Amino acid sequence: MTPQGHTLPEAPIASRRLARAGNQLPTSVRVKRLAEGAVRHLILLVIAVFAIGPLLWAISSAFKSDSEIMTGLNIIPAHPTLQHFRVVLEQSQFVTWFKNSLLVAGGTTLLAIAIGSLGGYAMSRWRFRGHALYGNSLLVVQMFPGVMLAIPLYLLLTKYHLIDTLWALLVTYLTFALAFSVWMLKGYFDGIPKEMEEAALIDGAGRLRILWSIILPLARPGIVSVAVFAFLLAWNEFFFAYVFIASNHNFTLSLGMYSFIEQFSTQWGNIMAAGTLATLPVLVFFFLLQRALTRGMMAGATKG
Amino acid sequence: MQDVVRVRRHPTARRQDTGKPSHWRKNAMAYSLILPSLVFLFAIVFYPLATGLAEGFRYHSRVQPWLTRFNGLDNYVQALHDHDVWLALRTSLIMTVGIVGLSYLLGLVSGLLLNHKFRMRGLYRALILVPWVVPPVVSYISWQWMLNDQSGLIDVLLVKLHLVDSPVLFLSNPRLAMASIIVVGVWSRFPFMMITVLAALSSIPDDLNESAALDGANRWQTFRYITMPLILPVTVVATLLQAIWTFNDFGLPFVLTGGGPANSTTPLILLAYKEAFQRFNIGYGTSLAIISMVLMLLLGAIYLRLQKKQGVYQ
Numbered sequence: 198m199t200p201q202g203h204t205l206p207e208a209p210i211a212s213r214r215l216a217r218a219g220n221q222l223p224t225s226v227r228v229k230r231l232a233e234g235a236v237r238h239l240i241l242l243v244i245a246v247f248a249i250g251p252l253l254w255a256i257s258s259a260f261k262s263d264s265e266i267m268t269g270l271n272i273i274p275a276h277p278t279l280q281h282f283r284v285v286l287e288q289s290q291f292v293t294w295f296k297n298s299l300l301v302a303g304g305t306t307l308l309a310i311a312i313g314s315l316g317g318y319a320m321s322r323w324r325f326r327g328h329a330l331y332g333n334s335l336l337v338v339q340m341f342p343g344v345m346l347a348i349p350l351y352l353l354l355t356k357y358h359l360i361d362t363l364w365a366l367l368v369t370y371l372t373f374a375l376a377f378s379v380w381m382l383k384g385y386f387d388g389i390p391k392e393m394e395e396a397a398l399i400d401g402a403g404r405l406r407i408l409w410s411i412i413l414p415l416a417r418p419g420i421v422s423v424a425v426f427a428f429l430l431a432w433n434e435f436f437f438a439y440v441f442i443a444s445n446h447n448f449t450l451s452l453g454m455y456s457f458i459e460q461f462s463t464q465w466g467n468i469m470a471a472g473t474l475a476t477l478p479v480l481v482f483f484f485l486l487q488r489a490l491t492r493g494m495m496a497g498a499t500k501g
Numbered sequence: 502m503q504d505v506v507r508v509r510r511h512p513t514a515r516r517q518d519t520g521k522p523s524h525w526r527k528n529a530m531a532y533s534l535i536l537p538s539l540v541f542l543f544a545i546v547f548y549p550l551a552t553g554l555a556e557g558f559r560y561h562s563r564v565q566p567w568l569t570r571f572n573g574l575d576n577y578v579q580a581l582h583d584h585d586v587w588l589a590l591r592t593s594l595i596m597t598v599g600i601v602g603l604s605y606l607l608g609l610v611s612g613l614l615l616n617h618k619f620r621m622r623g624l625y626r627a628l629i630l631v632p633w634v635v636p637p638v639v640s641y642i643s644w645q646w647m648l649n650d651q652s653g654l655i656d657v658l659l660v661k662l663h664l665v666d667s668p669v670l671f672l673s674n675p676r677l678a679m680a681s682i683i684v685v686g687v688w689s690r691f692p693f694m695m696i697t698v699l700a701a702l703s704s705i706p707d708d709l710n711e712s713a714a715l716d717g718a719n720r721w722q723t724f725r726y727i728t729m730p731l732i733l734p735v736t737v738v739a740t741l742l743q744a745i746w747t748f749n750d751f752g753l754p755f756v757l758t759g760g761g762p763a764n765s766t767t768p769l770i771l772l773a774y775k776e777a778f779q780r781f782n783i784g785y786g787t788s789l790a791i792i793s794m795v796l797m798l799l800l801g802a803i804y805l806r807l808q809k810k811q812g813v814y815q
Contacts (some may be wrong), residue, residue, distance in 0.1 A: 237614050238621075244611050245628040247688065252635055254654055267652045270661065316538040323531035326524060331535055333805060337741065340801040342749040344773045345790035347550035348556060348783060372545040375538050404530055433636040435752045440778070451638040455756065458642065465646050472639040474615045475762040487627050488605050 259470040281470035294453035302431035305370040309427040315380025321386035335376040365441045374427040385419030449477040557791040561784035576788035593768035608694025633692040641756040659660035675765035697739040701732035741804045
């Protein structure tokens with residue numbers, strides 16, 4: 198049941214030995230352990246600051262006045278202001294972009310789960326001819342440079358009047374999310390014993406019915422990982438959006454952010470306020486699902 | 502179902518009855534299940550890819566569309582003699598090796614440090630993962646601002662601390678621009694490497710380390726002869742994937758430096774984009790993208806082979 202239930206790393210031998218030995222350890226060893234712990238915290242602290250520093254700085258600048266932004270080095274704004282947020286929300290189409298991003302990311306997520314679970318189920322339960330070909334073509338998609346696909350795809354989408362619409366982004370993101378979705382869900386389905394299905398089959402239930410009411414509920418952690426992955430992919434993508442979308446009212450947040458560099462040039466407060474608003478949903482999403490996500494990433498990482 | 506059960510029990514056994522005509526009927530359900538994803542795969546990737554490949558062997562400029570014609574390998578001959586292409590290839594290599602190598606190193610250090618149970622482990626892990634979720638455009642713009650020489654945080658700090666007399670031109674000096682791109686690339690990619698390392702570490706049985714300790718191995722020896730050999734095969738796949746993504750990464754150089762100053766941070770993929778979309782040389786631009794793709798497919802072939810090998814051991 199748990200090929201992908203990679204439990205988080207176990208306590209390593211050193212700390213367990215410490216626990217076992219308790220206070221009987223000689224003082225010198227205890228001091229050494231203590232020093233080791235301190236060094237570990239110190240290094241991790243430096244890495245963590247490197248990781249979140251830029252984001253913290255951006256968020257803090259969003260709340261600073263223009264004069265403070267240019268000179269202040271403090272992370273907590275001296276005179277917090279919502280001025281920049283007001284400018285962003287009132288003088289740009291930020292709200293529209295936000296809605297567009299939500300639509301595209303939400304649609305990509307739902308379809309990636311729906312279509313991906315069908316493909317994953319087929320890969321998990323049948324050894325059909327072309328099994329490996331299908332799986333490998335999904336993976337190989339990751340290797341094609343976007344620039345290569347963008348030109349012909351642009352022409353194709355123009356032909357079907359999908360260019361400069363959110364549909365163009367939805368179908369593109371969906372296709373790129375499918376590789377992860379199919380493989381991830383296949384892995385989860387593999388871990389679900391077949392006996393339950395067999396019983397249902399004998400009772401006359403159809404395959405889709407079984408997938409929906411037996412398999413999917415059991416694969417919930419996998420679905421969460423796929424959802425997070427697909428949502429992030431669609432929410433964060435920039436290149437295809439930049440090539441496909443021209444109208445301001447069809448921008449996604451990434452595009453809107455990029456256009457801010459021109460619109461507000463060096464008004465960093467405004468840009469950072471927009472960035473904060475664009476990051477907030479994924480950050481909330483991330484911290485809510487952090488555990489499931491980490492597990493999913495770890496399972497995915499070891500599987501490739 | 503019978504069939505499925507048998508195959509599942511012997512995953513390595515080859516099918517005996519592949520020649521029977523009933524194969525298609527028996528697997529009709531499977532084929533209809535993969536149909537929706539196949540439709541998208543073909544419409545969005547394989548069909549455009551095929552037409553795109555044809556572009557790479559054409560003279561096609563949007564400025565003179567009437568001159569469009571098949572020109573064989575001319576684009577590639579031109580690329581061979583194009584100084585910009587060689588420069589871009591060099592840039593791609595430096596960026597990819599620098600970013601992937603350093604993020605592996607940093608991911609390894611973070612992963613090893615976090616592979617112990619201690620208070621705040623979850624907090625550290627969550628914080629370190631943050632760069633992975635922030636929209637790349639937002640983080641690149643934030644970095645651009647921090648590295649900027651007018652009011653950027655880093656220069657303001659350096660000057661205030663009297664480490665430098667005048668602001669350092671991080672983004673307008675070719676070498677520093679390249680270094681900046683690598684730092685930002687490492688920042689955005691090392692969290693993924695850390696998770697990969699953690700996943701690999703979690704698959705090492707504890708008794709291995711224990712017996713090594715009993716045998717008198719010190720920590721470095723345990724790491725060198727037990728930990729590293731065991732996590733290397735698992736992480737190598739993720740590393741290759743990272744290399745492919747980094748090589749194809751358009752957003753980082755485009756947003757952070759725009760490829761400048763003077764093309765010094767323009768990797769091959771950005772050059773292909775500029776040729777096709779800014780200079781309207783669709784044919785030539787595509788041929789550069791094809792070169793980049795062929796290089797990545799070589800890496801990809803290694804990736805698939807490694808994955809297959811890993812599958813055997815799992």
